[in-house]
Amino acid sequence: MDQLPKCAANYVPLTPITFLRRAASVYANRTSLIYEGTRFTWAQTYERCCRVASSLQLLNIVKNDVVSVLSPNTPAAYEMHFAVPMAGAVLNNINTRLDASNIATILKHSEAKIFFIDYQYVPIAREALRLLMVDYNESKVPLVVVIDDIDSPTGIRLGELEYEQLVHRGNPGFVQQEIDDEWDTIALNYTSGTTSAPKGVVYSHRGAYLSTVSLILQWEMKSEPVYLWSLPMFHCNGWTFTWGIAARGGTNVCIRNTSAADMYRSIAEHKVTHMSCAPIVFSILLDAKPHERRKLTNQVEVLTGGSPPPAPLLEKIERLGFHVTHAYGLTEATGPALVCEWQAKWNQLPNDEQAKIKARQGLSVLSLADLDVKNLKTMASVSRDGKTVGEIVLRGSSIMKGYLKDQEANQNAFEDGWFRTGDMGVIHPDGYFEIKDRSKDVIISGGENISSVEVEAVLYKHPKILEVAVVAMPHEFYGETPCAFIALKDGKIDGMDEEAAEREIISYSRKSLPHFMAPKKVVFLKELPKTSTGKVQKFQLRTLAKTYPISSDKNSKSTPSHVKNQQSRSIHHQPQDQVIAMSRL
Amino acid sequence: MDQLPKCAANYVPLTPITFLRRAASVYANRTSLIYEGTRFTWAQTYERCCRVASSLQLLNIVKNDVVSVLSPNTPAAYEMHFAVPMAGAVLNNINTRLDASNIATILKHSEAKIFFIDYQYVPIAREALRLLMVDYNESKVPLVVVIDDIDSPTGIRLGELEYEQLVHRGNPGFVQQEIDDEWDTIALNYTSGTTSAPKGVVYSHRGAYLSTVSLILQWEMKSEPVYLWSLPMFHCNGWTFTWGIAARGGTNVCIRNTSAADMYRSIAEHKVTHMSCAPIVFSILLDAKPHERRKLTNQVEVLTGGSPPPAPLLEKIERLGFHVTHAYGLTEATGPALVCEWQAKWNQLPNDEQAKIKARQGLSVLSLADLDVKNLKTMASVSRDGKTVGEIVLRGSSIMKGYLKDQEANQNAFEDGWFRTGDMGVIHPDGYFEIKDRSKDVIISGGENISSVEVEAVLYKHPKILEVAVVAMPHEFYGETPCAFIALKDGKIDGMDEEAAEREIISYSRKSLPHFMAPKKVVFLKELPKTSTGKVQKFQLRTLAKTYPISSDKNSKSTPSHVKNQQSRSIHHQPQDQVIAMSRL
Structure with missing residues (x-):
């Protein structure tokens, strides 16, 4: 035959x-x-x-x-x-x-x-x-x-x-x-x-x-x-x-x-x-x-x-x-x-x-x-x-x-x-798959894997947050630690300045997350950088996150001005109404 | 690429x-x-x-x-x-x-x-x-x-x-x-x-x-x-x-x-x-x-x-x-x-x-x-x-x-x-296909194609017919002509002998079919020869049909006895209750 x-x-x-x-x-x-x-x-x-x-x-x-x-x-x-x-x-x-x-x-x-x-x-x-x-x-x-x-x-x-x-x-x-x-x-x-x-x-x-x-x-x-x-x-x-x-x-x-x-x-x-x-x-x-x-x-x-x-x-x-x-x-x-x-x-x-x-x-x-x-x-x-x-x-x-x-x-x-x-x-035991994160987006902190998506899910429940993306930032002790980039709904939280707002977000996230999973740094942006199909470009944010030195468990006080400039030059924004996103598709 | x-x-x-x-x-x-x-x-x-x-x-x-x-x-x-x-x-x-x-x-x-x-x-x-x-x-x-x-x-x-x-x-x-x-x-x-x-x-x-x-x-x-x-x-x-x-x-x-x-x-x-x-x-x-x-x-x-x-x-x-x-x-x-x-x-x-x-x-x-x-x-x-x-x-x-x-x-x-x-x-004009017959079962009579299935469909309407299979038999004038093999429901049609029954069937079919499509010969069998899956073995019937000489438009009067013997020897019958037929499958 x-x-x-x-x-x-x-x-x-x-x-x-x-x-x-x-x-x-x-x-x-x-x-x-x-x-x-x-x-x-x-x-x-x-x-x-x-x-x-x-x-x-x-x-x-x-x-x-x-x-x-x-x-x-x-x-x-x-x-x-x-x-x-x-x-x-x-x-x-x-x-x-x-x-x-x-x-x-x-x-x-x-x-x-x-x-x-x-x-x-x-x-x-x-x-x-x-x-x-x-x-x-x-x-x-x-x-x-x-x-x-x-x-x-x-x-x-x-x-x-x-x-x-x-x-x-x-x-x-x-x-x-x-x-x-x-x-x-x-x-x-x-x-x-x-x-x-x-x-x-x-x-x-x-x-x-x-x-x-x-x-x-x-x-x-x-x-x-x-x-x-x-x-x-x-x-x-x-x-x-x-x-x-x-x-x-x-x-x-x-x-x-x-x-x-x-x-x-x-x-x-x-x-x-x-x-x-x-x-x-x-x-x-x-x-x-x-x-x-x-x-x-x-x-x-x-x-x-x-x-x-x-x-x-x-x-x-x-x-x-x-x-x-x-x-x-x-x-x-x-x-x-x-x-x-x-x-x-x-x-x-x-x-x-x-x-x-x-x-x-x-x-x-x-x-x-x-x-x-x-x-x-x-x-x-x-x-x-x-x-x-x-x-x-x-x-x-x-x-x-x-x-x-x-x-x-x-x-x-x-x-x-x-x-x-x-x-x-x-x-899952019934054979169904569930995505937790992009492998490049996983944050490895003190040997523990942190799903950036899970941290984001918690932050999304905050009434003032419009958009959030969490990425790894270098940490001298833990290797990596989560850094959250956030766009606020009205640009502000109840009249707080950035520093107060950062503290508020971190303390908010610690209510629902183990401390090692809570972001140690929060950066506020007007809009998150996106691809042409509306997906957040985390690799850009990772680059940005590297510029924030963090020591032990303390947050740096502010964003260096050269970073702010860099960001507005290099990140390509897409109008929101064009976002018919297919993540990964 | x-x-x-x-x-x-x-x-x-x-x-x-x-x-x-x-x-x-x-x-x-x-x-x-x-x-x-x-x-x-x-x-x-x-x-x-x-x-x-x-x-x-x-x-x-x-x-x-x-x-x-x-x-x-x-x-x-x-x-x-x-x-x-x-x-x-x-x-x-x-x-x-x-x-x-x-x-x-x-x-x-x-x-x-x-x-x-x-x-x-x-x-x-x-x-x-x-x-x-x-x-x-x-x-x-x-x-x-x-x-x-x-x-x-x-x-x-x-x-x-x-x-x-x-x-x-x-x-x-x-x-x-x-x-x-x-x-x-x-x-x-x-x-x-x-x-x-x-x-x-x-x-x-x-x-x-x-x-x-x-x-x-x-x-x-x-x-x-x-x-x-x-x-x-x-x-x-x-x-x-x-x-x-x-x-x-x-x-x-x-x-x-x-x-x-x-x-x-x-x-x-x-x-x-x-x-x-x-x-x-x-x-x-x-x-x-x-x-x-x-x-x-x-x-x-x-x-x-x-x-x-x-x-x-x-x-x-x-x-x-x-x-x-x-x-x-x-x-x-x-x-x-x-x-x-x-x-x-x-x-x-x-x-x-x-x-x-x-x-x-x-x-x-x-x-x-x-x-x-x-x-x-x-x-x-x-x-x-x-x-x-x-x-x-x-x-x-x-x-x-x-x-x-x-x-x-x-x-x-x-x-x-x-x-x-x-x-x-x-x-069909709408693109749907419809089967008319097996190519080997088509009867070519005087240059006209006769679908054996169509002739069978007409005969199946006869109240006394249990099973019928129509195949080509040689014809000196037309080349081929339809020959019908029939199993009757009660073995008989209203007490007719085989010759009368044959005439009855031929005349019945001529009411619904053009004359060239109507069978010129009808043979009565107790049961039709079938494959193990219950499909009629027309090739066996074709062999059988060749043994009936037919001249012009007249039917031969009877089945030669040697053919009857041959048939009972050579045809392999399957019990009807086993017939779960898948024609062609």
């Missing part, structure tokens, strides 16, 4: 492109996509993708060429998830919240051959291209194609080409060449960089296929879903749902902005059944003005991730008719790798108990061959007691191929046959 | 064994299996499989060795779906309805090293082993292990070994060696042989993994299913649900007999949510005596295949609380390859319309890369008009590796990069 060879009939490389071809055949007349007044069927979406793929080849795109896209959730952004790999190329979605300098860095690092730009992003893209030309050979600057609004064209251009031209001039009878090898690259996604500079994460066709299928299974997404694009497609290819909605023959409801009005209107008009988002979107939905709201006529399944949904938010959003499932993922694991699969028996528990369970990260998706929590020193599995913290490690075909052009990062990530997530967590 | 290598962390060969390992970790304390008074959790099932796998290796089982199993749906039969491949070996489930001679043929052809025999099948297995020794080197006869009833041991043995000893003596800490290559063989399933001698169909780990996942998706089997084993595990490994229930963390409810009483009791006691079966099981459930019946407290999802469920049966069974989904598959496609995915809008249609739609074979599962209906001569795709008949061809990683030791069959099956199913069908 070893002599039975693979042939074209029984061995077909796994690729999500299959999902579209199949959808065009079996779901031909079902609605594939809705965007404002535009509607397509799966047969039409397939034809449009064939046309774009053929146009890309006419523009000299060949295998492994990178095609970059800077766009909100438009029909074009969706179609390129198929058209680009159908042309043999690699899709690189760029986070629309990046600044011109970051965009230029990515275009350069990825060696993008074509750069698709949504009309709204033409100004920032123009600036990125200018920066790129400064230190780059002009012949290497990518060809630019603007994506005008398909529903209400604006005429905005940057150069000659526009996306609908590529559709129009393309060959509808384009026959996609079979993928040679399912290990071939399909996508390149840059991490947001919580702990270091952004890295280019490379996905294979195989990994994308398996991740897509696993997530549909784990979330139990039924057939004929109507999926609202409240999650940016540039987050791990929309957590693989760009491909997944084709696999399920569902309908993509594309929206340009995740405003409360647009989301409620879409849900009501198109009978949305599913959506994904960061918990912050719950706040947007809950803060909607009365005229923006619509009553939900059917339950909407919501997959959320990034940070555990806080219990009160969960309760409020579910009361509106949303049913929330919590997931945990990483760009490196092709999106969600753990889903908090709900068990029927938990429906009997009180709401706060349910919220606690829902906040756990849950169970590994089927494409992960193994998942474990390991002691960092011995690399032995920790016991399943819900208490012993270790590093979460993963293995499976949904793990990235690696980081582009970064051998050192690859060596660190893939150790002993595992992918090291850098996240610290526990396994 | 071509220089990113596969490593143990990001490339793990696909194998359903992963599903069990994962279940033991994430669903450790959930009930994995119930059989009478026996209950296991997933942690226990995994431990038992580890023990059996280690025992198999102690019995000198090595990679690619075949382990044959002759058992109803017992815990042991289930566990061996994991334990055998965990030992690196190949699982060969043998149809329990075969006779000793067929079993001997399979043991010899597969070169089985170990033969597991359920205690009930010891007599037939003993006879099979005796036959095997007649023309086989004794050293090649497999080692025998009896599977006694785990719940009520009988003490019946055949040789020394018993299954629970293997469990008991095995190593619970057994660490399974990683599969080298997902193309490695996991299972060997013999076809029932509707059209020729049984063939050994070889499955890869990859194919089994992908088929399992696809079928869960297509049937939309939710998490925590309670699955009743009303389908024999020897049918394509229980249509992959042996592996699938582990993937879903469900509960296997094993039953020894598919009697109405046992099925109703299991459904009620264990709150069964899912089951699979041939439509004949509907009849068993509907014919239950009042004291055997139980009221269903929740809807039971039923996946059925083999033959389209007849509308009246469908209506009756659904009225009891079962919800039926129709699938079509082949052993060669690792079970169901098409599922008639239900669309919400069809719920508005009248019942008979719904039944008509449900009888269609449906849409390809996700693991099939392609599915088409091709003109047999030109190999061009037929139009999607629901009328033009062609051969159904498949491509994808769920298609078998090939037939064991049968190069000619492999060449015929894999032509032009497609697997030829040998089934004739149409594509």
